[in-house]
Amino acid sequence: MKICSLASGSKGNCLFIETGGVRLLIDAGLSLKEITTRLTDSALDPESIHAVLVTHEHIDHIRSAGSFARRYKVPVLVSYATRQAAERYLQKTQLVEFETGYSFSFRNIMIDPFPVSHDCCDPVGFVLESREGRTGSATDLGIVTRLVREKLKGCRTLNLESNHDPEMLLNGPYPWNLKQRIKSRHGHLSNQESLELLHDLAHEGLEALVMAHLSEVNNHPDKVVETTTAFLRDQNCCAPQIVIGDQYQAGPVIEL
Numbered sequence: 001m002k003i004c005s006l007a008s009g010s011k012g013n014c015l016f017i018e019t020g021g022v023r024l025l026i027d028a029g030l031s032l033k034e035i036t037t038r039l040t041d042s043a044l045d046p047e048s049i050h051a052v053l054v055t056h057e058h059i060d061h062i063r064s065a066g067s068f069a070r071r072y073k074v075p076v077l078v079s080y081a082t083r084q085a086a087e088r089y090l091q092k093t094q095l096v097e098f099e100t101g102y103s104f105s106f107r108n109i110m111i112d113p114f115p116v117s118h119d120c121c122d123p124v125g126f127v128l129e130s131r132e133g134r135t136g137s138a139t140d141l142g143i144v145t146r147l148v149r150e151k152l153k154g155c156r157t158l159n160l161e162s163n164h165d166p167e168m169l170l171n172g173p174y175p176w177n178l179k180q181r182i183k184s185r186h187g188h189l190s191n192q193e194s195l196e197l198l199h200d201l202a203h204e205g206l207e208a209l210v211m212a213h214l215s216e217v218n219n220h221p222d223k224v225v226e227t228t229t230a231f232l233r234d235q236n237c238c239a240p241q242i243v244i245g246d247q248y249q250a251g252p253v254i255e256l
């Protein structure tokens with residue numbers, strides 16, 4: 001099993017996951033050239049990718065999903081509603097449509113797309129399961145539902161949103177309506193909300209944790225690492241490798 005955050009943030013998101021011999025990208029929110037460069041620089045062959053999974057239609061997640069799929073002749077796995085909303089990005093692209101809330105098989109892994117709360121048509125998180133175990137990803141969600149908690153339990157790796165520090169957001173430069181959107185049930189998780197979710201997900205089998213979608217204005221990587229490390233130490237149940245998803249460069253390739 002491998003996981004690598006190629007990009008994470010409001011300017012573009014892309015996560016590489018390999019499990020059960022299947023290589024996937026979750027989202028493709030950078031340019032095709034940049035995704036290809038970051039994969040290559042991480043010693044990950046773009047030609048080896050089997051599919052692109054799409055969480056929702058916002059451009060920082062779907063920008064080059066279609067162009068990557070066409071260039072490397074792979075399918076885009078997307079819900080019907082998201083396909084409809086993002087049709088202009090997915091023209092002349094091989095598509096595999098899934099129904100949110102229903103697991104499906106792709107090659108020799110199971111993919112479970114579960115609903116999350118965000119301001120778009122049909123946003124989802126994903127759990128991928130293979131003989132190597134479970135890996136989960138949930139970003140761009142304003143609240144943590146009971147379903148989200150249940151779906152993400154028992155994962156060896158997690159990619160979790162930790163978007164903002166509430167005090168930094170409140171006192172920051174954003175206009176009030178944008179602050180309200182970010183804090184809303186259809187916005188983004190704060191650091192504290194992310195830790196509350198992690199409280200329910202931490203277990204001795206958790207080996208890698210990517211803290212994702214950090215705001216460049218309303219958060220700080222050191223703050224997230226410090227609070228997350230301290231929180232997990234207090235939980236005394238696991239010591240996963242903690243990585244901050246970066247906007248401008250790929251993170252390490254974590255191999256389990």
